[in-house]
Amino acid sequence: MYKYDQYDQQMVDARVAEFSDQVKRRLAGEITEDQFKPLRLMNGLYLQLHAYMLRVAVPYGTLDSRQMRMLAHIARKYDRDYGHFTTRQNIQYNWIKLEDAPAILADLASVEMHAIQTSGNCIRNISSDQWAGAAADEITDPRPWAELLRQWSSFHPEFSYLPRKFKIAVIAAEEDRAAMRLHDIGIQIVEKDGVHGAAFYVGGGMGRTPMIAPLIKDFVPLEDMLSYAEACLRVYNRYGRRDNIYKARIKILIHELGADEYRRQVEEEFAHVKSLGIDPPKAEFDRIAAQFAPPALDASAPDEIDRSDPDFAVWVDQNVAAHKVPGHAIVNISLKPVGGIPGDASSAQIDLMADLAEAYSHDELRVTHAQNIVLPHVRKADLYAIWQKLDAAGLATPNLDLISDIIACPGLDYCSLANARSIPVAQKIAARFSDLGRQKELGELKLKISGCINACGHHHAGHIGILGVDRKGTENYQLLLGGSGAEDVSLGTITGPGFDEDGIVDAIERVTDKYLAERSEGERFVDTFRRVGMAPFKEAIYG
């Protein structure tokens, strides 16, 4: 994985020093909160319901064990012994003291991490496929390109004050595990005539106006990728609305201009940008790519798994995925135990996952947008030992992609923007469907909960989505069906009137019962919904 060079380290160290001084001045009363707020937000420090919240960037979700242990250390020393992994493949701490923030950022910098550009109207953390470099279906590892985009977008002077925040995802497989088309720019590395290029999807997003990104360019030569991205951003920066925060995202601009006119302007800008020499020389890209060289895996390692322990076998079937190298596997660690808080992990659990990565996964971990953790390069022969250690730490819940593998934002329990609590709803649903046999009978079912219209919990993209709203001071939950953030991307549709906290759990049970009654052989929930439409589900829910 990528290691900082002297420039990366200098930039991060300089920012730590700068922010430390700003905090000192704020604590001394030399600057007001109005003056300080934009400065702290540039360093990922929010003020939430109960305390300051620090959002730490995890570029394309990739970590090594040293970095993971630092995340545990921060949770233990500065927070309340846990962290919350997010749908942006980042981690958040909910109980940070302002006076500790400089020390935390210095600790992060010591392991090549930071919280820069995890807030504000800039290009945010680049996200990617959590199985990158390991997935059997990818055409290349997308992370060198994600890293190139990270370097290009870090402190980009032209794009530090965009009309609104900007999110980019990069994938290189047909299966979309990163919700690529629900980003401001989604890049898919594709192959044409034996050559790799970048397909650009621009103008997707969730929030109050969800949109699926249209294809703007089907094949950009990879040596032009940065110039093309620069052109996409420049047109947005020039014409994106700054007068209305709700209409400021690029999706609104493209919707209003039309994809064809936006594409024409981007092409015109690209012709100019290409002459500026933004794209790196091949040697520089090769330097980056070399750091993502595949680990030395023994393709002759045993491919058989001893499944004699039935609990282990259940976990293997649900949480272990195929690796591109025989004898190896991808381990998906669920952070969704029944009764737990989706995405939360204690410092001890974070340390354990770091230990497992170091011992068994070539020192690599990934954070997924579904709020789980991945060990990407594991020998099949080691799976049982890993499972035993995970199980002892409460990390072996075998529910990947099942109904209890719920994405949930922090909601009103933590977030100052939220209108309703998300976590208790997730917990009640997980409890209602706690029987694993029942979950497996339902099959792949992606349930996503947001506590407000900003959609951090990706409710638009859930096969079943839940949106918490404030109805005259009372929490109320709207139900959506038929969304997907994967390669079959679609936006969910609201079923009708909302429910209270217990009512939404009952409604979901009626929906799943209806699915079981209607489904044809081999259909997932979302397939059945698409075939039969909303009407039978609505009838089941409302009578």
Added chain:
Amino acid sequence: MKLLTGNDLKTGFVTWWTGADWSLHIEDAADVGEHGEAILAAEEGARRVNAPYIIAGEATPEGPRPAHIKDRIRALGPTVRPDLTLKPADPNAGDWVI
């Protein structure tokens, strides 16, 4: 009743105006009545508390209770982590929020 609340500058913790100072405990909160805006302006100037604002509440035998659930959660702590609230030993503390 009207309550004045904000977040402590150093810690970010939720804090309540007691009539003379700030407290982490809503039981100490005072009814600011019609003086809320003036106190808010003075306290903002003192720069000890971030983003102070005035909320509606009601007087109950247990003490002041904010009208909106968001402020009740602020007053107690996250309903999903009783151990992290201001009343970790009270298993029913969350009932006050809902």
